[in-house]
Amino acid sequence: MSQLKDAILSVTASGDKAFIPYIMAGDGGLEKLKPIILRLQELGVTAIEVGIPFTDPVADGPTIERAGERALASGTTLRKVIETLTSFADEITVPLVAMTYLNPILAYGVEQFAADASVAGIRGLIIPDMPLEESEVVHPALTAAEISLVQLVSLTSTPERMERLTKASEGFIYAVTVNGITGARSSFANELEAHFKKIQSYTDTPVLAGFGISTATHVKDFGSFCSGVIVGSKIVDSLVAEDWEAIEELVKASKLAANEVGI
Amino acid sequence: MTTGVKGRFGRFGGQFVPETLMTALQELDEAYDKVKNDEAFQEELHYYLKNYVGRETPLYFAERLTKECGGAKIYLKREDLNHTGAHKINNALGQALLAKRMGKKKIVAETGAGQHGVATATACALLNLECIVYMGAEDVKRQALNVFRMELLGTKVVAVEKGSATLKDAVNEALRHWVTNIDDTHYILGSAMGPHPFPTIVRDFQRVIGDETRAQILETENRLPDAIVACIGGGSNSIGMFYPFVEDKDVALHGVEAAGKGIETGKHAAAIYSGQTGVLHGAFMYLLQDEDGFVQEAHSISAGLDYPGVGPEHCHLHDIGRATYGNVTDEEALEGLKLLCRTEGILPALESAHAVYYASKLVKTMAPDDILVICLSGRGDKDVHTISEALGGDLA
Numbered sequence: 001m002s003q004l005k006d007a008i009l010s011v012t013a014s015g016d017k018a019f020i021p022y023i024m025a026g027d028g029g030l031e032k033l034k035p036i037i038l039r040l041q042e043l044g045v046t047a048i049e050v051g052i053p054f055t056d057p058v059a060d061g062p063t064i065e066r067a068g069e070r071a072l073a074s075g076t077t078l079r080k081v082i083e084t085l086t087s088f089a090d091e092i093t094v095p096l097v098a099m100t101y102l103n104p105i106l107a108y109g110v111e112q113f114a115a116d117a118s119v120a121g122i123r124g125l126i127i128p129d130m131p132l133e134e135s136e137v138v139h140p141a142l143t144a145a146e147i148s149l150v151q152l153v154s155l156t157s158t159p160e161r162m163e164r165l166t167k168a169s170e171g172f173i174y175a176v177t178v179n180g181i182t183g184a185r186s187s188f189a190n191e192l193e194a195h196f197k198k199i200q201s202y203t204d205t206p207v208l209a210g211f212g213i214s215t216a217t218h219v220k221d222f223g224s225f226c227s228g229v230i231v232g233s234k235i236v237d238s239l240v241a242e243d244w245e246a247i248e249e250l251v252k253a254s255k256l257a258a259n260e261v262g263i
Numbered sequence: 264m265t266t267g268v269k270g271r272f273g274r275f276g277g278q279f280v281p282e283t284l285m286t287a288l289q290e291l292d293e294a295y296d297k298v299k300n301d302e303a304f305q306e307e308l309h310y311y312l313k314n315y316v317g318r319e320t321p322l323y324f325a326e327r328l329t330k331e332c333g334g335a336k337i338y339l340k341r342e343d344l345n346h347t348g349a350h351k352i353n354n355a356l357g358q359a360l361l362a363k364r365m366g367k368k369k370i371v372a373e374t375g376a377g378q379h380g381v382a383t384a385t386a387c388a389l390l391n392l393e394c395i396v397y398m399g400a401e402d403v404k405r406q407a408l409n410v411f412r413m414e415l416l417g418t419k420v421v422a423v424e425k426g427s428a429t430l431k432d433a434v435n436e437a438l439r440h441w442v443t444n445i446d447d448t449h450y451i452l453g454s455a456m457g458p459h460p461f462p463t464i465v466r467d468f469q470r471v472i473g474d475e476t477r478a479q480i481l482e483t484e485n486r487l488p489d490a491i492v493a494c495i496g497g498g499s500n501s502i503g504m505f506y507p508f509v510e511d512k513d514v515a516l517h518g519v520e521a522a523g524k525g526i527e528t529g530k531h532a533a534a535i536y537s538g539q540t541g542v543l544h545g546a547f548m549y550l551l552q553d554e555d556g557f558v559q560e561a562h563s564i565s566a567g568l569d570y571p572g573v574g575p576e577h578c579h580l581h582d583i584g585r586a587t588y589g590n591v592t593d594e595e596a597l598e599g600l601k602l603l604c605r606t607e608g609i610l611p612a613l614e615s616a617h618a619v620y621y622a623s624k625l626v627k628t629m630a631p632d633d634i635l636v637i638c639l640s641g642r643g644d645k646d647v648h649t650i651s652e653a654l655g656g657d658l659a
């Protein structure tokens with residue numbers, strides 16, 4: 001049972017594509033977390049990925065890294081993010097997916113983290129510096145708290161590995177679209193469609209594309225061969241610029257109607 | 264934290280890296296497994312170590328230092344006499360040869376003091392590999408001479424302004440570069456740290472220090488030493504020195520961490536002393552961090568010890584009590600440095616000076632016919648500006 005997976009499947013069943021924006025908690029101050037989450041869910045996003053800042057974010061590109069530095073400078077910690085989310089958890093209607101490096105979870109205490117995160121509305125977890133092989137350190141506690149541990153599949157994953165990752169992934173499969181770190185990009189490799197088909201062939205868990213997706217065209221293009229997208233750096237930039245129109249446009253591109261009338 | 268399958272030293276180590284790196288680590292693991300027992304590879308490595316690096320390095324009886332300290336006999340393992348001035352070349356050359364075997368044409372590396380950067384730049388010039396080195400902007404300033412040397416050797420040096428702008432941030436950038444250029448690039452990690460198989464590869468390429476020392480001391484003294492002392496940054500010169508002696512329970516192993524401005528000031532790099540464990544740069548290890556799990560900046564006068572973690576094998580040796588880890592402040596290291604200059608005419612690297620100072624105290628607790636070996640990991644030419652500044656001179 002995964003609330004996260006169900007939420008995605010109910011979106012795709014209607015013909016729309018899943019749209020998961022990534023936000024950096026505490027960028028601009030933690031008091032912004034609530035209004036941003038409430039407004040995003042009003043726009044009709046499927047779930048929200050809540051980034052936790054870390055001192056050494058090796059999987060992140062400059063945009064998210066800088067957002068993380070701003071969040072750290074404003075005193076954001078994993079504990080404070082969970083407290084803040086908990087304070088308005090009853091108003092949260094979409095599943096939250098926390099993205100945090102492993103060390104803050106270890107410092108928090110794995111069991112305590114899982115229990116508190118669940119109360120805060122966190123239904124999924126992405127740990128970018130923890131491959132499947134190392135996941136036993138958190139997995140039992142997450143299962144007990146009904147938090148789905150999402151695996152990333154990269155372009156470099158061998159077929160054998162891809163199969164293992166896909167089968168282990170909970171909630172959805174985070175298919176990384178480029179070799180590299182997070183950040184906006186203009187072009188993607190041509191073979192992506194085949195890559196996504198291959199991943200989906202192993203599982204009925206929805207496959208979502210992430211890393212580098214930054215335009216409505218990207219959203220539609222990826223939507224044509226997978227279950228949806230995760231948009232990070234572009235959302236982070238738009239939130240800093242308070243450009244909600246840009247965000248709305250991206251969300252709209254994931255809807256069936258947009259694709260039918262070709263907006 | 265004993266759950267991961269690969270590359271554990273007790274509860275430490277592992278492969279805590281983004282998925283994109285996992286295939287590369289597996290390839291590296293397999294490639295290394297092949298060359299480890301490949302005679303042709305080992306012969307080629309040995310050829311370069313002998314004729315290019317200048318091995319074996321002397322194990323030198325420091326008679327005047329011994330007299331001055333008053334205690335056990337002190338020997339110096341002269342890694343400072345290696346080509347490029349430190350032990351780092353042992354590993355850089357080994358990994359560069361390994362990269363060639365893997366068909367990789369490009370190399371990325373991080374560097375703190377610049378010694379690993381220079382060693383890697385050197386190996387790349389020798390073997391015709393393209394090389395890019397990430398270095399914290401702070402260290403670029405502290406080690407200007409080494410930056411210049413790397414550039415002369417044809418390497419591109421990129422200053423990292425992020426975070427604390429020191430070694431840990433250089434590792435972050437080197438990892439990012441590697442993830443992005445995984446197809447044609449090998450990452451030559453400079454210490455016995457990072458994700459498996461790096462701690463093992465680096466240790467194996469550095470164990471030549473301990474292997475030689477063992478043969479040399481048996482030859483001159485007809486017995487093993489009573490104690491060995493080495494400084495700890497990421498832990499490569501020390502693990503290379505310790506490893507061949509781990510089974511010899513009568514040989515006391517002492518690692519020396521940097522206490523910076525003093526442990527009590529919080530401005531230090533003594534990760535094992537801190538007692539805190541965590542995950543950074545692919546490994547579970549002792550790690551300087553705050554209560555929220557954020558990694559803390561390390562502080563040391565020596566750029567090469569300025570790292571908040573320590574290689575997983577050392578963490579394990581500490582846990583099982585096989586090695587002892589002490590620490591030495593900036594000020595004490597400078598004293599050790601002056602002591603060695605004055606008594607032996609050897610200017611050690613600031614990193615190695617930590618080991619010298621620690622040993623100068625340790626020998627006093629030992630008998631006069633006991634034997635202590637210091638791993639003199641590098642020479643101090645690179646540090647003259649820092650030393651001058653610290654001693655109130657105006658060279659800097």
Ligand SMILES: Cc1ncc(COP(=O)(O)O)c(C=O)c1O
Nearest residue numbers: 378496497498499500567640641
């Ligand atoms: C001369 C010297 N000694 C020691 C070190 C510390 O590294 P490690 O602990 O890996 O030997 C360095 C690192 O740059 C160095 O240059």
